[in-house]
Amino acid sequence: xxxxxxxxxxxxxxxxxxxxxxxxxxxxxxxxxxxxxxxxxxxxxxxxxxxxxxxxxxxxxxxxxxxxxxxxxxxxxxxxxxxxxxxxxxxxxxxxxxxxxxxxxxxxxxxxxxxxxxxxxxxxxxxxxxxxxxxxxxxxxxxxxxxxxxxxxxxxxxxxxxxxxxxxxxxxxxxxxxxxxxxxxxxxxxxxxxxxxxxxxxxxxxxxxxxxxxxxxxxxxxxxxxxxxxxxxxxxxxxxxxxxxxxxxxxxxxxxxxxxxxxxxxxxxxxxxxxxxxxxxxxxxxxxxxxxxxxxxxxxxxxxxxxxxxxxxxxxxxxxxxxxxxx
Amino acid sequence: xxxxxxxxxxxxxxxxxxxxxxxxxxxxxxxxxxxxxxxxxxxxxxxxxxxxxxxxxxxxxxxxxxxxxxxxxxxxxxxxxxxxxxxxxxxxxxxxxxxxxxxxxxxxxxxxxxxxxxxxxxxxxxxxxxxxxxxxxxxxxxxxxxxxxxxxxxxxxxxxxxxxxxxxxxxxxxxxxxxxxxxxxxxxxxxxxxxxxxxxxxxxxxxxxxxxxxxxxxxxxxxxxxxxxxxxxxxxxxxxxxxxxxxxxxxxxxxxxxxxxxxxxxxxxxxxxxxxxxx
Amino acid sequence: xxxxxxxxxxxxxxxxxxxxxxxxxxxxxxxxxxxxxxxxxxxxxxxxxxxxxxxxxxxxxxxxxxxxxxxxxxxxxxxxxxxxxxxxxxxxxxxxxxxxxxxxxxxxxxxxxxxxxxxxxxxxxxxxxxxxxxxxxxxxxxxxxxxxxxxxxxxxxxxxxxxxxxxxxxxxxxxxxxxxxxxxxxxxxxxxxxxxxxxxxxxxxxxxxxxxxxxxxxxxxxxxxxxxxxxxxxxxxxxxxxxxxxxxxxxxxxxxxxxxxxxxxxxxxxxxxxxxxxxxxxxxxxxxxxxxxxxxxxxxxxxxxxxxxxxxxx
Numbered sequence: 001x002x003x004x005x006x007x008x009x010x011x012x013x014x015x016x017x018x019x020x021x022x023x024x025x026x027x028x029x030x031x032x033x034x035x036x037x038x039x040x041x042x043x044x045x046x047x048x049x050x051x052x053x054x055x056x057x058x059x060x061x062x063x064x065x066x067x068x069x070x071x072x073x074x075x076x077x078x079x080x081x082x083x084x085x086x087x088x089x090x091x092x093x094x095x096x097x098x099x100x101x102x103x104x105x106x107x108x109x110x111x112x113x114x115x116x117x118x119x120x121x122x123x124x125x126x127x128x129x130x131x132x133x134x135x136x137x138x139x140x141x142x143x144x145x146x147x148x149x150x151x152x153x154x155x156x157x158x159x160x161x162x163x164x165x166x167x168x169x170x171x172x173x174x175x176x177x178x179x180x181x182x183x184x185x186x187x188x189x190x191x192x193x194x195x196x197x198x199x200x201x202x203x204x205x206x207x208x209x210x211x212x213x214x215x216x217x218x219x220x221x222x223x224x225x226x227x228x229x230x231x232x233x234x235x236x237x238x239x240x241x242x243x244x245x246x247x248x249x250x251x252x253x254x255x256x257x258x259x260x261x262x263x264x265x266x267x268x269x270x271x272x273x274x275x276x277x278x279x280x281x282x283x284x285x286x287x288x289x290x291x292x293x294x295x296x297x298x299x300x301x302x303x304x305x306x307x308x309x310x311x312x313x314x315x316x317x318x319x320x321x322x323x324x325x326x327x
Numbered sequence: 328x329x330x331x332x333x334x335x336x337x338x339x340x341x342x343x344x345x346x347x348x349x350x351x352x353x354x355x356x357x358x359x360x361x362x363x364x365x366x367x368x369x370x371x372x373x374x375x376x377x378x379x380x381x382x383x384x385x386x387x388x389x390x391x392x393x394x395x396x397x398x399x400x401x402x403x404x405x406x407x408x409x410x411x412x413x414x415x416x417x418x419x420x421x422x423x424x425x426x427x428x429x430x431x432x433x434x435x436x437x438x439x440x441x442x443x444x445x446x447x448x449x450x451x452x453x454x455x456x457x458x459x460x461x462x463x464x465x466x467x468x469x470x471x472x473x474x475x476x477x478x479x480x481x482x483x484x485x486x487x488x489x490x491x492x493x494x495x496x497x498x499x500x501x502x503x504x505x506x507x508x509x510x511x512x513x514x515x516x517x518x519x520x521x522x523x524x525x526x527x528x529x530x531x532x533x534x535x536x537x538x539x540x541x542x543x544x545x546x547x548x549x550x551x552x553x554x555x556x557x558x559x560x561x562x563x564x565x566x567x568x569x570x571x572x573x574x575x576x577x578x579x580x581x582x583x584x585x586x587x588x589x590x591x592x593x594x595x596x597x598x599x600x601x602x603x604x605x606x
Numbered sequence: 607x608x609x610x611x612x613x614x615x616x617x618x619x620x621x622x623x624x625x626x627x628x629x630x631x632x633x634x635x636x637x638x639x640x641x642x643x644x645x646x647x648x649x650x651x652x653x654x655x656x657x658x659x660x661x662x663x664x665x666x667x668x669x670x671x672x673x674x675x676x677x678x679x680x681x682x683x684x685x686x687x688x689x690x691x692x693x694x695x696x697x698x699x700x701x702x703x704x705x706x707x708x709x710x711x712x713x714x715x716x717x718x719x720x721x722x723x724x725x726x727x728x729x730x731x732x733x734x735x736x737x738x739x740x741x742x743x744x745x746x747x748x749x750x751x752x753x754x755x756x757x758x759x760x761x762x763x764x765x766x767x768x769x770x771x772x773x774x775x776x777x778x779x780x781x782x783x784x785x786x787x788x789x790x791x792x793x794x795x796x797x798x799x800x801x802x803x804x805x806x807x808x809x810x811x812x813x814x815x816x817x818x819x820x821x822x823x824x825x826x827x828x829x830x831x832x833x834x835x836x837x838x839x840x841x842x843x844x845x846x847x848x849x850x851x852x853x854x855x856x857x858x859x860x861x862x863x864x865x866x867x868x869x870x871x872x873x874x875x876x877x878x879x880x881x882x883x884x885x886x887x888x889x890x891x892x893x894x895x896x897x898x899x900x901x902x903x904x905x906x907x908x909x910x911x912x913x914x915x916x917x918x919x920x
Contacts, residue, residue: 043784158875188648189811190872193855197871215785218814218857221864241861259789260859261818263841270793271818274786277754293786497703498713501765504661504695505717506687519707 003075005176005209006055006094007031011069013047013054015281016062022281024050024064026233032177032209037200039224039241040213041256045278047233048213052179055211056096057086074176092122095170099182101162105154111138112150115169122173137168142198160191167198174206181213196223217260221245226314229253232279232289235308238316249317251294288319296321336598343594346587353584357404364398368554372398376570390559390573391566399554400580406555407537407584410471414536417475419529422482427521429483430490431513437487444480452477456539460548467550474539478532485528489521523599527592534588541581556581609636609672610772610805611660611693616669616679618652618659627879629655631829632669634906639772642799642806644820644837646813646852650876652829653809657775660807661695662686674772691721694766698778700758704750710736710761711746717768735764739794756787763794773805780815792819813856817841822912825849828879828887831906835913845915848872848888886918894919 013025025047032038040048053059055071057078070077073093078086090096098104106114115137116130125133131150138146141164154162163183170178180199184192200223203210212223220227220241227244229237229252237250248254258272276293279285285292291301300320308318317323338344360368375393377385387396429440459473493499494517502512541557543549549558556577563573618630630652637643647653658664660671666679678689694717697703704713711732718728733743739760750758759779766774776795780788796819798804810816816823817837824834825848833846844850851872858864874891877883883890889899898918906914 043786160875188876189813189852190648190855191875192857193871194873196857216857217785217859218864221859221861222857224861245859245861256785257859259785261814262858262860262863263814263817263853263856270796271789273789273793275790277756277787278784497697497699498705500658500661500663501695501697501703501762502716503663504690505720506690507716507720516705516708520705 003072004031005034005074006211007070007072008051008055009070009072011051011054011071012067013050013059013064014067015050015064017282020282023233024281025054027069028230028235029069030211030228030235030238032211034176034209035203035207037203037210037212037223037225039220039227040211040230041215041217041220041227042230043215043278045232045281046230048230049181051230052096052181052211052213055179056090056094057081057083058090058096088122091118091170091175092173093175094177094179095173095175097163097166097170097178097180097183099185101159101166101186102154104166105162107154110151110153111157111165115165115172118169118172133172134168137172138165140171140202141165141168142194143168158191160187160194163187163191163195164198167195167202171202171206171208175208177209177211178203179211179213182215183212184219185214185216192219199223217256229256232284233281234289234318235316236290236318238314240314243315249311249315249322250290250319251296251321252290255293255295294321333598337594340590340594340597342590343597346590346594349583349587350591353404353580353587354408356401357408360398360401360405364395364401366398368398368402369394376566376573378570379572379576387576388572390563391570396559396573396576399559400556400577403554403556403559403577404580406467406553407540407557407581410467410474410540410555411533411537411588413471414474414478414539415529415533417472418478418532418536419482419525420479421475422479423486423518423525425479426483426486426488427490427513427518430487431494431509431517433491440483440487444483447477447480450477453539453542456543457546457548460543465548465550467553470540470543470550474536477539478535482525482528482532486521486525489524490517493517493520524596527596527599530588530592530595534585534592537581537585537588610639610641610674611637611807612670612672613656613660614670614672616656616659616671617667618655618664619667620664622880625880628829628882629879630659631882633826633829633831635824635831635834637773637805637807640799640803640805641822642808642820644816644823645807645809645826646811646816646823647826648811648852648876650828650879651826652879653826654777656826657695657777657807657809660775661693662690687720691717691769692772693775694769694771694773695775695777696759696762696766696779698781700755700762700782701750703762704758706750708749709746710741710748710750710753713750714746714761714765714768717765721769731768732764735767738767738798739764754787755783756790759783759791760794763791763798767798767802767804770802771804773807775807775809777809778811779808781810781812788815795819813852814859825852828877828882830887830916832888832917833913833915834906835909835915836911839910839913843910845909845913845920846888846917847892847894849915851891851893886916 011028015022115134119130224241255274287302291297306318371393377389379388429437456473463469544557545561559577616633620627670677671679823840833849886899889895904916906916
């Protein structure tokens with residue numbers, strides 16, 4: 001059997017700052033199969049973006065450093081690899097799409113040059129062939145008039161077009177894993193729909209494993225097969241997308257879903273809100289990080305940290321209350 | 328709380344801390360000059376050209392006319408620091424006013440103000456100062472004002488840039504939507520936010536003003552009633568081959584003071600620039 | 607009933623280096639007392655500019671903006687100041703909308719001080735306001751950076767409520783907030799409306815939030831309103847092809863619903879407002895456009911009870 005494209009186990013990333021060490025990613029495990037989309041969901045500061053950067057080995061060091069765990073890409077652990085070997089892997093075996101397409105592109109280089117550089121670095125194609133490949137990629141990501149756009153600069157393209165270029169660069173060498181970090185957050189609704197459709201199509205064509213990072217549950221529902229919910233650096237729940245929306249186990253997941261209005265559904269009088277706010281990483285409560293905001297918190301939650309349990313195959317949750325029964 | 332954090336960030340810059348200590352010493356010497364050297368420092372007290380250490384009564388020696396170098400140095404600190412501070416104050420006042428108006432209102436006010444800034448930047452500064460002093464007379468006031476007039480342009484540019492960035496921020500729009508007047512918005516809302524980088528620049532203008540004044544005095548165009556450091560250097564220049572210490576001692580004083588002011592500017596920059604916090 | 611806010615053919619044009627930008631191009635609408643009107647559209651459609659024009663933060667080129675019958679579009683001086691008490695604004699960026707060097711108490715007190723309140727009355731009112739938005743009174747002495755985004759947005763709401771306005775223009779008030787905090791702020795806005803009968807003009811690009819909070823919805827495209835009607839009408843029976851496309855594109859936080867609905871993805875992107883297409887502004891992306899749309903600009907026409915759309919083919 002072929003190795004799982006991406007398998008992360010007990011990944012731990014710590015921020016070393018003047019105000020102390022902060023466990024930004026605290027023991028994250030997840031695996032993504034070929035053709036599968038796993039959504040990484042959570043609010044700002046929950047560690048979802050740092051998890052992605054850790055997997056890509058693109059952490060800003062200092063202050064962030066991987067202090068433990070393994071990231072197996074097609075069966076090989078890439079955490080101990082040198083930066084030099086990572087250069088070879090990034091773009092070739094694992095691609096990444098960023099939130100802000102404008103800053104992900106070099107403003108003073110043409111589109112062709114930027115795509116061709118990636119292609120030439122990993123395939124050994126010549127300049128001429130690389131240009132042809134760039135053209136092909138632009139057409140693949142649905143950029144109209146691709147031949148002319150090759151010589152354009154990023155500022156001459158709209159945000160949606162730039163994101164397509166970034167996607168073209170990410171898939172240029174047919175990576176087996178694609179990480180998309182809030183790829184549609186900066187885009188308008190209709191353009192977001194275009195980009196999501198494009199990503200799904202490309203994924204289906206190439207059978208890529210995809211990690212989709214977002215805070216928008218609507219986008220999760222539209223794209224994901226499985227969902228990992230993070231809170232304060234830890235995974236609090238994991239489930240298939242239908243199960244998660246139908247019967248969330250963790251009170252935080254339930255809160256997030258209740259706080260997101262669903263158009264077309266019967267109008268709720270009030271949104272369910274989660275009181276309080278996300279605690280800062282350097283001042284986490286001793287027990288469960290969510291306990292101070294949790295409607296089901298018990299005494300035990302405030303002193304002891306719940307471990308991940310697996311009530312059903314493929315369904316994981318870290319909550320003492322959920323062990324007793326569903327929300 | 329806020330003040331404490333500010334001092335903490337400032338003190339983390341060792342150079343700035345050392346600079347502050349030295350400047351405070353110089354300022355203390357300047358303030359206490361009448362106590363330790365109550366007589367006129369320009370009085371002849373001993374035989375001329377006593378080298379430092381030659382006579383314990385005059386630790387820094389005497390100059391070509393037999394005046395006490397230490398007394399002149401300490402009294403000169405007064406003049407030099409005062410000129411630096413006042414010239415910087417004049418430059419900051421002009422620069423902030425022009426820059427704030429230009430950045431906030433934009434349009435023709437901005438155009439006019441920026442053309443004026445460019446005009447002043449094209450005039451060679453030292454020659455402009457010398458011209459004013461020669462025409463209007465070498466008094467302390469004229470020197471201070473002349474230095475202020477040539478030093479305000481970078482402050483105006485900096486203030487304008489800050490105002491441009493801040494005037495469209497939402498808190499300014501909120502004030503406008505409440506009906507607050509332009510003057511209130513400029514002075515009470517934007518200015519406090521625009522000041523940190525301007526303060527850094529002003530501290531550097533103090534250093535620049537001291538250098539200007541030294542140059543003017545060295546050329547013999549300073550106020551004849553005031554023994555600033557620049558004038559001491561100028562007075563000693565004819566004896567530079569034999570008694571070089573007469574030039575060197577005030578020269579070193581100028582150098583050290585200007586260096587310390589620059590270090591303080593750096594420290595203020597670290598402390599006031601929020602981007603560098605928490606590193 | 608006279609409407610609280612009436613816009614009549616409002617135009618906001620900017621002269622830029624690249625040419626004339628028609629950010630708002632002939633908008634007319636009514637907003638009744640105690641009503642929440644949602645204003646949706648993609649970035650660059652002019653919805654924020656329209657909000658700012660109502661606040662008189664950008665100059666109105668032509669047209670009328672009537673607040674309780676008085677046209678304020680060209681008012682100046684003290685007459686404008688008096689009007690400002692009736693209309694207040696909540697801003698998008700909780701980090702930018704408060705002066706970082708002012709204490710929270712000073713920020714909230716600002717409209718009261720400007721209105722000439724006595725210091726004791728101001729202090730009392732600030733305590734009341736902070737209480738209404740769920741902040742402790744000791745927040746007064748603290749600075750904005752000590753608060754989270756959601757708390758800062760509450761401070762902005764307290765400031766907007768200070769003078770008992772009749773209308774609050776909310777410019778993307780929850781876009782910068784996290785999901786759980788966003789719900790808190792939306793609920794707070796709804797509670798305040800129920801208690802004080804204030805009206806909202808709720809500007810947002812997030813359709814699901816607008817659907818939740820608004821009584822009526824106006825959809826903007828390239829500076830004009832293409833459809834306006836009651837919330838249910840817009841969601842259940844959208845008439846304009848742009849409204850339909852916008853609704854189809856909005857992600858729905860329900861995977862089963864998301865899979866069953868038909869999804870027509872709109873092609874292309876918003877044309878530049880520097881060179882808006884002739885005729886119907888939407889024709890360059892419209893799936894049902896015909897020759898007539900390229901030359902003739904459709905006007906808003908009634909499509910049913912209190913609903914209007916601007917399309918030749920409805």
